[in-house]
Amino acid sequence: MPLITLLLNLTTIMIMWIGAGSVAAGTMEVGTIMAAISYSAQILLGFGILTSVILVIPRGQVSIQRIYGADRIIVMEHGNLVETGTHKELLKKNGAYADIYNSQFADGVNSKAI
Known part of the structure; x- marks a missing residue:
């Protein structure tokens, strides 16, 4: 700049x-x-x-x-631990992480496309 x-x-x-x-x-x-x-x-x-x-x-x-390759992702809401796991595990749980992920990629982009 x-x-x-x-x-x-x-x-x-x-x-x-x-x-x-x-x-x-x-x-x-x-x-x-x-x-x-x-x-x-x-x-x-x-x-x-x-x-x-x-x-x-x-x-x-x-x-x-980095997120896709992480060994462990920790998801927190309001200071509380909600869930942990790899990217694939957290998507399978269909919990808070999956909600956040799906809200970011609502247009149909998946992890294999990136």
Whole structure:
């Protein structure tokens, strides 16, 4: 994200530098410069969000693999131990873990697809 911020600031400075010369020459209006700054900010911030999503997806995949491969998962509700077991065992029990799992993957995604 710092790189996107740097690019945004450098782009703004470049637009203002070029635009100031055009305004002084009378070939451009100040509103046009402001629009260019606004549009460039929207585009670069969009890239920043895309970068964040691209970085988060692999982290989520690693977390899911850890859960599926865990020797023991402990499920707690309101500070109380509800159930323990592996991912497959807890899904077979159809208890609290299965409820949480199914609420996250309600669209039909199963553990073999990930």
